[in-house]
Amino acid sequence: AQSVTQPDIHITVSEGASLELRCNYSYGATPYLFWYVQSPGQGLQLLLKYFSGDTLVQGIKGFEAEFKRSQSSFNLRKPSVHWSDAAEYFCAVGAQGTYKYIFGTGTRLKVLA
Amino acid sequence: DSGVTQTPKHLITATGQRVTLRCSPRSGDLSVYWYQQSLDQGLQFLIQYYNGEERAKGNILERFSAQQFPDLHSELNLSSLELGDSALYFCASSVAETPYEQYFGPGTRLTVT
Numbered sequence: 001a002q003s004v005t006q007p008d009i010h011i012t013v014s015e016g017a018s019l020e021l022r023c024n025y026s027y028g029a030t031p032y033l034f035w036y037v038q039s040p041g042q043g044l045q046l047l048l049k050y051f052s053g054d055t056l057v058q059g060i061k062g063f064e065a066e067f068k069r070s071q072s073s074f075n076l077r078k079p080s081v082h083w084s085d086a087a088e089y090f091c092a093v094g095a096q097g098t099y100k101y102i103f104g105t106g107t108r109l110k111v112l113a
Numbered sequence: 114d115s116g117v118t119q120t121p122k123h124l125i126t127a128t129g130q131r132v133t134l135r136c137s138p139r140s141g142d143l144s145v146y147w148y149q150q151s152l153d154q155g156l157q158f159l160i161q162y163y164n165g166e167e168r169a170k171g172n173i174l175e176r177f178s179a180q181q182f183p184d185l186h187s188e189l190n191l192s193s194l195e196l197g198d199s200a201l202y203f204c205a206s207s208v209a210e211t212p213y214e215q216y217f218g219p220g221t222r223l224t225v226t
């Protein structure tokens with residue numbers, strides 16, 4: 001069955017430190033992969049997406065993600081976290097030719113000053 | 114601002130009642146998705162419409178229904194409300210029929226008392 005797993009429910013990092021949020025997926029078809037961010041009381045905002053091609057994708061707000069087919073992963077990274085990055089982050093997967101779009105359970109990021 | 118609008122922002126109603134949530138997609142987007150977000154269930158996909166037709170169904174209760182109108186706005190109808198229906202309801206839109214990046218509205222917070 002298709003699934004998306006975000007193993008970390010909560011992550012705390014210090015401002016200026018690097019960040020990596022994990023996302024693993026199980027999908028039969030070639031996946032389309034997405035990362036979204038949700039600030040408190042807000043809707044979700046698309047950070048970046050991967051459809052094909054270069055496996056390292058750049059997004060908004062200085063985020064990047066790397067698609068690793070062999071590991072079924074699409075981890076989100078940022079070299080230096082800002083206090084304003086504190087939010088909840090969702091990984092999502094879809095596939096061409098299907099209507100299924102699955103969100104992970106989210107990772108809540110806390111940033112220490 | 115994603116370009117997706119949702120009304121109302123907040124809704125407080127009693128058990129057993131019926132409410133209608135409204136969503137206007139981004140200009141040019143033909144797909145509308147509805148999601149329910151609660152603390153215990155996370156982000157749950159409810160239903161998708163594309164150009165007026167239902168395309169995919171997720172964990173939508175029989176008490177809930179939706180439709181998309183010729184002007185592409187969508188309504189989510191929730192009836193016989195229960196306390197457990199209290200949640201944030203998000204609408205998202207995308208240009209394509211199959212999973213593409215989605216643009217989320219700010220949500221409607223429903224409180225059932």
